[in-house]
Amino acid sequence: MTDDAPALPDQLAEIREDFLALTESERLQLLLEFSRELPPLPARYADSPALLEKVEECQSPVHAFAEVDGDVVHFYATAPEEAPTTRGFASILAQGLSGLTTREVLDVPEDFPLQLGLTRAVSALRLNGMAGMLTRAKRQVVEQLAAA
Template identity: 45%
Template sequence: MPEMPPKLAEIVDELASAPRDVVLEMLLEFSDAVPPLPPSVDREGMEQVPECQTAFFLRAFVGPDRVVTVHFDAPPEAPTTRAFAGILAEGLAGATAEEVLAVPDDLYVRMGLSEVISPLRVRGGNAILARLKRQVAAAA
């Protein structure tokens, strides 16, 4: 059984062990780290995540080598949602479909984020991960 990608596991451990005030700073850094959409991807071909309080879109591609490429689109005024996208973008970079599908569904809890952000945002983050995994499973 594949495990969570090592980079994502490292991020999870860092967030889980950090003091609350440091976690909030880390989230802002991840929010700023979300790459812009490449010209080949636009919102038209992305899936909206309606559980998010803000307009959030994602699209996952699985290459012939089974490596997953993920694109996120979230407005800058939604730093918490963008932070989760940044965590996934960094943590899943270079991951295979099997590794992405092995990401635990309780990722927010494992990172300790359910203690620092609202339940509505946790629900949105869980929905992002569920949709991402569904897209990867369908493409794989």
């Protein structure tokens, strides 16, 4: 990160620091904990799953949507319980992006998934899936801001 790059928002910085404070095997355990904490979808999305966008980069069926309410972003995602790594990444983003301002979300570095210290513990395809979720969230925020 350069000196003029925006700082990582507090909630994402805290998640990153929690991962980096652990050994690789402990990081996988933390990722599994996140997988069990994926927030449920609000009824408007649970009742109409077509409102969520499929994340093509994910090997597992993952759907996600970043919703802008005023200047605040809420990120929602679904991932199957039998795909705990992917579900954990979805949960990290749901917990880490929700409540941020649109600017904070747009300023999250593209390499945030790599900053968690999991590059040797999980496959590059799985990390690519998390990057795909983040890229979609940012694009959806930009689209909603342009439409407003």
